[in-house]
Amino acid sequence: NSTILLNNRPEGRPQESDFKFVESEKPSAKDGEILLETKYVSVDPYLRGRMRDQKSYIEPFELNEPITSHIIAEVIETKNDNFKEGDLVTGMLAWKKYQTTSGEQLNKIDTDLAPATAYLGILGMTGLTAYFGLTKIGEPKDGETLVVSGAAGAVGTVVGQIGKIKGCKVIGTAGTDDKVELLKDKFGYDEAINYKTTDNMKEAIASAAPNGVDVYFDNVGGDITDAVLANIARNARVINCGAISVYNDTETPTGPRVEPILIKNSVSMQGFTIGNYQSQFKEGMQQLGKWLKEDKLTYSETIVEGFDNIPQAFIDLFDGKNQGKMIVKV
Ligand code: NDP
Numbered sequence: 001n002s003t004i005l006l007n008n009r010p011e012g013r014p015q016e017s018d019f020k021f022v023e024s025e026k027p028s029a030k031d032g033e034i035l036l037e038t039k040y041v042s043v044d045p046y047l048r049g050r051m052r053d054q055k056s057y058i059e060p061f062e063l064n065e066p067i068t069s070h071i072i073a074e075v076i077e078t079k080n081d082n083f084k085e086g087d088l089v090t091g092m093l094a095w096k097k098y099q100t101t102s103g104e105q106l107n108k109i110d111t112d113l114a115p116a117t118a119y120l121g122i123l124g125m126t127g128l129t130a131y132f133g134l135t136k137i138g139e140p141k142d143g144e145t146l147v148v149s150g151a152a153g154a155v156g157t158v159v160g161q162i163g164k165i166k167g168c169k170v171i172g173t174a175g176t177d178d179k180v181e182l183l184k185d186k187f188g189y190d191e192a193i194n195y196k197t198t199d200n201m202k203e204a205i206a207s208a209a210p211n212g213v214d215v216y217f218d219n220v221g222g223d224i225t226d227a228v229l230a231n232i233a234r235n236a237r238v239i240n241c242g243a244i245s246v247y248n249d250t251e252t253p254t255g256p257r258v259e260p261i262l263i264k265n266s267v268s269m270q271g272f273t274i275g276n277y278q279s280q281f282k283e284g285m286q287q288l289g290k291w292l293k294e295d296k297l298t299y300s301e302t303i304v305e306g307f308d309n310i311p312q313a314f315i316d317l318f319d320g321k322n323q324g325k326m327i328v329k330v
Helices: 116-120 125-138 154-165 177-185 201-208 222-229 259-265 274-293 307-319
Strands: 002-006 019-023 034-042 068-078 088-094 098-101 145-148 169-174 191-194 213-218 232-240 268-271 301-305 325-329
Touching: 002 307, 034 088, 034 116, 034 307, 068 116, 088 098, 088 116, 116 325, 125 154, 125 213, 125 232, 125 274, 145 154, 154 169, 154 213, 154 274, 169 177, 169 201, 177 191, 191 201, 201 222, 213 222, 222 232, 232 259, 301 307, 307 325
Parallel strands: 145 169, 145 213, 169 191, 213 232, 232 268, 301 325
Antiparallel strands: 002 019, 034 068, 034 098, 034 325, 068 088
């Protein structure tokens, strides 16, 4: 059996050497347990935060302990009446090829409704993040202008499409020309801006959003957010979902003072974590599933092959190597 442990707390950008592979005997299920074979592993930017030894909304990873993330696994042995061999389950599991568990906290997935990987993306945490962040905090209205940063990622691709369903003009920012094309061609974005090749982001946002930005769904923080806030409309809502551009910073980032902008324009800015909406996950999944079935939503995935490539796939998120949801197929 193979397991991936946290070897070091990364300094700045994570590296392969921050992870350690260890080998052990393949376990077997004891009474009340199931044995799982890992099929698909979700790698996510928020895992970077858990690698720091600091208090947060979720416990930090321990050194020399397995990393955990959302995983799809198959039940290959069962001594628990709630599961049968061949069941596919999802939940927070360890980066191990095989593991045993009591099965509590796991959900069975139905691959007749959607392919297994969808439960790590559009019907999983990132889809729900897009849905609740935008609808509950952003409250987008018909005719408003929505800007989404990190638009071509797992959360961003879904936010833009829900924005279109709600009748918004939708503008996205992303890091390559291919992603800019994808946003417009596949995800219905009205405009998209490559932030890496655009000299003046403030002007680029101003020209894409001449009436100002009513709703800003922020996945990246930093300079892009400064440029959007410089174009914010009166009574705008800013959703602080993520700030990947500063996750690897070793010093507290500084930037323009935004208070006068918020005051002058009566802007509300709200951070959240998806766990806040746990009691409504079922409703969120039903809505996303319905839109998928009606072809109002689509999704993209970047699937990397091989258990050994899990750490690199995680690191690659910080270089924008993914379009849509980054997943490792074991
Ligand atoms: P993504 O699929 O969007 O992957 C990360 C993307 O971030 C990359 O593809 C890259 O795209 C972009 N990126 C990387 N570095 C930078 C940078 N320095 N500046 C700008 N963009 C950068 O990840 P997710 O969709 O899973 O997550 C998106 C954000 O939402 C993250 O910040 C994450 O932490 C947050 N999140 C928050 C949740 C919550 O509960 N609040 C839940 C889930 C996610 P590009 O090529 O465009 O640079």
